[in-house]
Amino acid sequence: MNQYPMTVSFTLNGEKRTFATAPGENLLDLLRRSGLRGTKFGCGQGTCGACTVLLDGRAVNACLLFVGQVEGREVCTIESVGSFDKSSEIQQELIDGSAVQCGYCIPGIVMSATALMKAETKYDDEIVREYMDGNICRCTGYEKIWGALRRVLDRREASLAKVEGSGSKS
Amino acid sequence: MKLCEFIRPTSLSEARDKLRELGPQGMALAGGTALHFLQDQTTRRAVDITRLGLSFIRKEGDFYVVGATTPLADIQRYRAPDWTLHEVCRRIATHQVRNISTIGGNICRVFPWADLPVVLLALDARMVVFSDKEEEIVSDEFFDGQPTQRFADGSLLTAVKVPLLRAHQGFGVVKVSRNSAAFSLVTMAVSLELDGEVIKTVRVAAGGAVPFPRRLPTVEAALVGREAKSEVFREAATKADSDVSWRGRESLSPDYVRQLAEVSLHDALERAVSFARARNA
Numbered sequence: 001m002n003q004y005p006m007t008v009s010f011t012l013n014g015e016k017r018t019f020a021t022a023p024g025e026n027l028l029d030l031l032r033r034s035g036l037r038g039t040k041f042g043c044g045q046g047t048c049g050a051c052t053v054l055l056d057g058r059a060v061n062a063c064l065l066f067v068g069q070v071e072g073r074e075v076c077t078i079e080s081v082g083s084f085d086k087s088s089e090i091q092q093e094l095i096d097g098s099a100v101q102c103g104y105c106i107p108g109i110v111m112s113a114t115a116l117m118k119a120e121t122k123y124d125d126e127i128v129r130e131y132m133d134g135n136i137c138r139c140t141g142y143e144k145i146w147g148a149l150r151r152v153l154d155r156r157e158a159s160l161a162k163v164e165g166s167g168s169k170s
Numbered sequence: 171m172k173l174c175e176f177i178r179p180t181s182l183s184e185a186r187d188k189l190r191e192l193g194p195q196g197m198a199l200a201g202g203t204a205l206h207f208l209q210d211q212t213t214r215r216a217v218d219i220t221r222l223g224l225s226f227i228r229k230e231g232d233f234y235v236v237g238a239t240t241p242l243a244d245i246q247r248y249r250a251p252d253w254t255l256h257e258v259c260r261r262i263a264t265h266q267v268r269n270i271s272t273i274g275g276n277i278c279r280v281f282p283w284a285d286l287p288v289v290l291l292a293l294d295a296r297m298v299v300f301s302d303k304e305e306e307i308v309s310d311e312f313f314d315g316q317p318t319q320r321f322a323d324g325s326l327l328t329a330v331k332v333p334l335l336r337a338h339q340g341f342g343v344v345k346v347s348r349n350s351a352a353f354s355l356v357t358m359a360v361s362l363e364l365d366g367e368v369i370k371t372v373r374v375a376a377g378g379a380v381p382f383p384r385r386l387p388t389v390e391a392a393l394v395g396r397e398a399k400s401e402v403f404r405e406a407a408t409k410a411d412s413d414v415s416w417r418g419r420e421s422l423s424p425d426y427v428r429q430l431a432e433v434s435l436h437d438a439l440e441r442a443v444s445f446a447r448a449r450n451a
Contacts, residue, residue: 006176023216024173026206045207046267047351058243058269064203065270068176068218112265133350134264 010070013080021067028062038078038107049135052108053077059115078107090152097148101139109135123153171205175215188217190324200239201271233331238274252335258289258343264351274327279318283353288377292359295332301325339363342441344434354378358434360442369393379427380414388412403439407432
């Protein structure tokens with residue numbers, strides 16, 4: 001019996017891809033068996049956020065999506081954000097701020113922060129808490145993660161305000 | 171829950187026909203978040219209804235109409251002066267889940283901890299169900315038992331109509347949970363109308379620590395015609411015992427949950443009255 005009797009096509013990290021799959025397979029399993037192992041399995045029920053990816057720019061739990069639900073849509077994983085050789089600003093700040101202990105939750109945290117930075121231009125604590133409320137870290141107590149996020153978001157907000165200010169002068 | 175087929179209909183009538191043809195094997199799928207942790211090992215065929223134009227929020231006459239597959243995140247972000255659903259949606263699950271879960275999924279199969287049935291009962295919402303024709307069902311009827319039974323014949327929920335709050339009307343909801351992502355321990359929702367400082371009409375609903383979300387008629391009767399003040403709310407909240415049996419949850423005793431429910435109900439009433447007064451100011 002064919003283990004993967006159907007196909008699904010979607011844009012994965014900017015590239016159009018087609019995968020053989022099964023109706024009951026979830027996106028997390030498909031990503032990981034396809035070699036994208038940065039997205040982690042944590043709880044398998046949408047509580048911990050270790051499997052966070054972006055679906056059409058929004059943070060979602062890959063463990064809670066049947067693959068059929070992403071047909072024709074755009075999925076971005078942690079691999080599209082940065083790598084060991086070329087880390088993104090948020091990843092570097094997490095490293096520099098010693099905010100990573102075991103590291104298992106970090107890909108999910110980076111993806112939620114990426115969704116926040118893509119969608120919003122103001123980063124008050126309330127909106128940051130809202131975007132990050134689905135990511136659990138069991139090592140750090142969040143203080144250093146929060147600090148690293150705040151530094152990146154404060155810089156970004158200042159830079160966006162500067163661009164806005166310079167635009168209004170012209 | 172196991173899926174053996176994933177079907178993408180292109181119209182509402184095609185979805186209905188497919189569900190009718192499949193019978194008990196078929197299942198309408200929107201966000202589907204709850205299916206991944208259900209212990210039920212039945213094999214089902216999923217009919218995806220998320221691409222049928224049912225994701226929207228619009229004002230129509232005396233109602234806000236919310237499409238059945240509108241994600242909770244969209245409802246949470248929507249803003250209007252008399253919009254009431256954002257606050258409770260912000261308190262449901264996590265950011266990631268709110269981006270997937272839909273209003274329809276939250277109310278078509280009601281889990282005891284579901285928050286939106288409580289809110290929709292208090293607001294006297296109408297559910298629009300499509301079968302051979304479109305039918306509007308009032309919340310008292312829709313939530314009088316598990317709504318899944320209503321959809322066994324292939325009928326589909328297409329929208330939820332939330333009445334606009336008129337002058338002198340207010341709404342309040344209080345949800346208590348262990349942490350931001352946890353299921354509700356107690357959810358209390360109130361909508362009311364003031365005549366000066368007197369409560370003219372009121373609808374009160376409870377969820378979380380009860381077997382199934384429901385209205386609290388004895389509490390409502392204890393409020394109508396009374397002055398809208400804290401002592402009255404506190405006294406009325408003690409009557410909730412006549413309408414529901416509180417259940418112990420997450421190592422909390424039933425008596426503790428009862429006290430939690432009474433305090434939450436009091437606070438929901440305070441919020442509803444503040445809401446009504448602010449609109450009249």
